[in-house]
Amino acid sequence: MFKDKTYKRCACKGPLTDKKGKQILNEDGTPKIGYLEKRCPMLKRRDHGSWYYSIEIPAGPGGKRRHPKKGGFKTQEQAAAAAAKVYRDAQAGVDVLSDETVGEYLRHWLDNQHDLKATTRNGYEDYLRLFFTPYLGHIKLRELRPRHIEEMFAAIQAENQVKAKNREKAQLAREAEKNAHVAWRDATAPRDPQLRKTWTEAKEALKAANALPRRDTGPATQHRIKMALSSALEDARKRRMITDNWAAMTQTPRIRKPKALEWTPARVEAWRTTGKKPSPVMVWTPQQTGTFLDSVVYDRLYPLWVVIAFLGLRRGEACALSWSEVDLDAGVIHITEEIVTIAYEPHEDTPKSDNIRDIALDEDTIALLRWWRERQQDEKEQWLEATGERNDTGRVFTLEDGTEYHPQYFSDRFERLYKKADVPPIRLHDLRHGSATLALRAGVAMVAVQRRLGHSSIRVTSDIYTTVLAEVEREAAEATVSVVPRSRKRVIPQPKGEAEAQVEQT
Known part of the structure; x- marks a missing residue:
């Protein structure tokens, strides 16, 4: 279909002729010189010029005829194949004449x-x-x-x-x-x-x-x-x-998501020797978490560290948490917004993956938040008495003047505090990961942990905590065996004679 729409041309220059073959002259009577294109006598040579196509496609707006053209092909077959491709694309509705980049x-x-x-x-x-x-x-x-x-x-x-x-x-x-x-x-x-x-x-x-x-x-x-x-x-x-x-x-390099690893004694010892973390995502053991919380009990932001350590809030969610979304009587907080940073500038947004969720509170956390609300009210009265004005953002965690924190401040403050407590290093986000491992160790179902953390799917939760889950499963296996009372401490069968001798000895 397109073979008769292909042609050969070159960039040679010479005397030009019209369609009847008559030479074209300049005003002074001399031959007009220009590109010979299709009329070059050397085009019969295989190695001279290149192949082009010119086809007609469906008319554009107003019935205007359209003729895609392109050249530079080494053979007529290549030009014909390209023309066929363009024609098919045009029939499929693609604007083959568009120059949009x-x-x-x-x-x-x-x-x-x-x-x-x-x-x-x-x-x-x-x-x-x-x-x-x-x-x-x-x-x-x-x-x-x-x-x-x-x-x-x-x-x-x-x-x-x-x-x-x-x-x-x-x-x-x-x-x-x-x-x-x-x-x-x-x-x-x-x-x-x-x-x-x-x-x-x-x-x-x-x-x-x-x-x-x-x-x-x-x-x-x-x-x-x-x-x-x-x-x-x-x-x-x-x-x-x-x-x-x-x-x-297109293929991109494979993503190897880091697994959450616990700071076991062996890993802590190796870190103190080499200064290297075993994984980008590290979580504290329950004992290490307790050591940190005990060391910061008199820090002004102690309630914040407790909320992140046990409830698993992201720092932006904790930063955006408002008292209007905290129901201490019902024992629940509503995660409805987050403060994110773009070029260090804070912006209000919905939680990651748009995962608006409710998180139930334990009695100790309820009591701590009640105490914190009273202290915040006392700070407000003192600030008004001293300055006559105060910001009223309604946030749960604010500066003494009521101004909301920048999320990065939480991370910076956390780093200074854990170094002072002499516990192995983790990121503030890893304290959130730690809350998940605590819940899993306590026997909380994976789906409940997923909902509490606000992950988009349970697969995300299980992928992150594969290593920790293995340790939890071993503890579950030991707990399962310990439920059954046994009269013998040794559970591996022995030959009958040895077993009788052991009984006699006991």
């Missing part, structure tokens, strides 16, 4: 996503600025293919290698600055001016090294980049702007 489409697509959470939108903006626009933005949307997306991820991997070297440079610069500082500090008076100069130069070198990009775009982030692009391209496919969702065909 991937960058233009993604910008328009993101601007029209009105239901995205603030953190999700901010992430998409970063992907558009850092990855999509630099690597894909110039490509026409209709010409996008999996290889273009694969090349983007290959470039990300190459950048990660550069960042690894930058981290090494920063570490060396940090050690050099530390050594230069120590040399200057420990020098006897009068100090050699060269020591101060060396320290100053080392500080400048460290500042320059820290300014280099060092944070990897890891497998999890690459997966989110792919899913964001896939979501946008799926919308384009449904609108018949493209034929396939090319991002869905």
